[in-house]
Amino acid sequence: MNNSWNKRCCALLLLFCSTHPAMCQNDFPSDGKATPATVNLYRNLKKLLTAGIMIGHQDDMAYGVNWKYEKGRSDVKDVTGDFPAVFGWELGHIELDSKVNLDSVPFDKMLEFIKEGYEMGAVITVSWHLNNPLTGKSAWEPAAGTVASVLPGGEKNNLYKNWLDKVAGFLNSLKGKKGEFIPVIFRPFHELNGSWFWWGKNHCTPDQLKQLYRFTVDYLRNEKNIHHLLFAYNTDRFATKEEYLERYPGDEYVDVMGFDIYQRNEGNKKFIDELDKTLTTLESIADAKKKIPALTEFGYGTVPDSSWWTKTLWQGLRNHKISYALAWRNAGKEAGGEMEFYMPYKGHLSENDFKSFYRLKKTLFGNDIKGKHIYKPTGL
Numbered sequence: 001m002n003n004s005w006n007k008r009c010c011a012l013l014l015l016f017c018s019t020h021p022a023m024c025q026n027d028f029p030s031d032g033k034a035t036p037a038t039v040n041l042y043r044n045l046k047k048l049l050t051a052g053i054m055i056g057h058q059d060d061m062a063y064g065v066n067w068k069y070e071k072g073r074s075d076v077k078d079v080t081g082d083f084p085a086v087f088g089w090e091l092g093h094i095e096l097d098s099k100v101n102l103d104s105v106p107f108d109k110m111l112e113f114i115k116e117g118y119e120m121g122a123v124i125t126v127s128w129h130l131n132n133p134l135t136g137k138s139a140w141e142p143a144a145g146t147v148a149s150v151l152p153g154g155e156k157n158n159l160y161k162n163w164l165d166k167v168a169g170f171l172n173s174l175k176g177k178k179g180e181f182i183p184v185i186f187r188p189f190h191e192l193n194g195s196w197f198w199w200g201k202n203h204c205t206p207d208q209l210k211q212l213y214r215f216t217v218d219y220l221r222n223e224k225n226i227h228h229l230l231f232a233y234n235t236d237r238f239a240t241k242e243e244y245l246e247r248y249p250g251d252e253y254v255d256v257m258g259f260d261i262y263q264r265n266e267g268n269k270k271f272i273d274e275l276d277k278t279l280t281t282l283e284s285i286a287d288a289k290k291k292i293p294a295l296t297e298f299g300y301g302t303v304p305d306s307s308w309w310t311k312t313l314w315q316g317l318r319n320h321k322i323s324y325a326l327a328w329r330n331a332g333k334e335a336g337g338e339m340e341f342y343m344p345y346k347g348h349l350s351e352n353d354f355k356s357f358y359r360l361k362k363t364l365f366g367n368d369i370k371g372k373h374i375y376k377p378t379g380l
Contacts, residue, residue, distance in 0.1 A: 029255045033227045037375045038183040041123070042230055042255060044374040045292050049321045051380075052362035054123060054369065056086025056326035057343050058297075061113045062105050065332045065345040069109065075330050075345040076365075080358045083366035086324045087117040092129035092139065094170055095163035102129055102138075103329065107170065114174055118182045121370045123324065124174075125185040125232070125296075128167065132198045133159050139197050147204035151211050161219065168224035183375065187232035187296060188216055191260055192247055194236040206247045213249040232256035234296040237278065241285055256323070257286045258296030268305065268312045275316030283320060295325035299342035306349045309357035318362065 028034070029042040048054065057076055060083065062068070064075035076084050089110055092102035100106045114124050129139040133156045134146040150160040174182040192209055195202035199209060213233075220226045233254045238244045248254070259282060263271040279295070286293035295317075300308055317325065330341035344354045357363055373379040 029230055030252050031221060031227055031229070033221070034230075035181055035183070035228045036377070037180055038228050038230060040375050040377050040379060041183045042292070044372065044379040045123070045323050047380045048364070048369070048372070048374070049292075049323060052364045052368070053295075053317060053320075053322055054085035054324035054364045056088055056123070056125070056324050057084040058088035058090070058326060058329040059103065059105060060084050060087055060330075060343075061116065062109065063332065064330045065339070065341050065348075067332075075341070075343050078346040079344055079348075079351050079354055080365065082358070083117075083120065083122065085364050085366055085369045086123040086125060086326055087113070088125050088127065088326050088329075089114060090127050090129065091167060091170065092127075093131070094128075094166050095130050097166070103331070111170070111173060114182060114184075115176070118174075118176060118375075120366055121372065121374060122366060123185065123369075123374070124182065125187065125324075125326065127187050127190055129197075130163060133163065134198075142195070142198040142200060142203045144203065146198045147208045147212050151208065151215060161223075164216065164219050165224070168220060168226055171220075171226055171229070172224075174228070181228035183228050183230065185232050185256055186229045187234055187256070187258075189213060190232075190234045190296065191236040192234075193238055193243065201247075209247040210249045213247075214253055217249075217253045230255040230292075232258055232294070232296060234258040234260060234294075236260050237274070238281075241281055244281070244285060251289055251291075254289075254291060256292045256294050256296075257282060257289070258294040260297035261295070262298065262328075263300040263312070268308070272312055272316045275313075276319065279316070279320045279322060283322070292323045293321070294323045297326055297328055299328040302339055302341060303344060303348065303350045307353045308350055309344075309353045310360075311353075314357060314360065314363075 027043055029039060060074045060076060067073060074083055090101050090103055094107060117124055131138055132141055132143060132146055134149045135143045148154055149156040151157060176182055189199045192199055193201050199212060217231055231254055233248060235244055236259060238259060259278060261275060282293050328342040330343050332341060334340055344350045358365060
């Protein structure tokens, strides 16, 4: 798709939106210059809300339990014969000019995995656990004044812009077979109502976080001319609408609204009830703002319950219309010997239940959306 066609299409869309604002509020993403494929993705994600919930997995094609970089492999595929509908990837350490991300995935391999997922017709979402720009330490090592330091006028603003340049370089390398930019759901500063990251609640004011989010989006759009992103705003668990929106940067900066939730020590019933209640609140907020609701991360470490997928997770999801639910990564055996995984693998105790979960009419995997053509105007 050539640039002149892109420009003509965007001009027509903007003209239409200027004369039909009520219609475009529902049908156009927050970026008024979004590429045609990005607009199509946005619209088709909204349409898919009535079909079911797309199931995703972080780093799915890169590695799994007891394997790495085997072409065409996936723990989800090993169990179901099918890939996820959503592929999650991570940009942490791209700001350091590292060849691999913070989870040791080479960026050149990630690029190929993203292209492969796009050709499958799947959704691509990207997170960024960026280092602390004030101290040089990890994202999980906050320091007072970090957010203020990267805002315009701050001592680390130029460094942060340099880091964004590197993110932009990677995003601009994401192109399909015809040279078109691959649309990506980008979710910066996730879990922002928690305090474990340097951008978290206890380390900056609500206004500072809003400024950081807006600056990031504006820089990518206006300075780097990137228009193939949908932006996801996501918190961790939250109790009220007011808590969720406390640090919300504004409708013009957000396309997807989500939250992250992991089952830990609470029992199944408590997890079901909290997931159900929180999704209800999220859907209400997203509907009022005409945004796309999603469960941006979820998981139950090592899935120790053989029927967790249908008897717990699905019980919390089944009454809701959200775009997707992304399970975290299957890292396998960590350096200390502990196992980390959030999807079953072949032979895992929840394998059969996951197959039942896969067969549910409202859970959507790769084959379910392959023919939906979500990047085309005639999709679905």
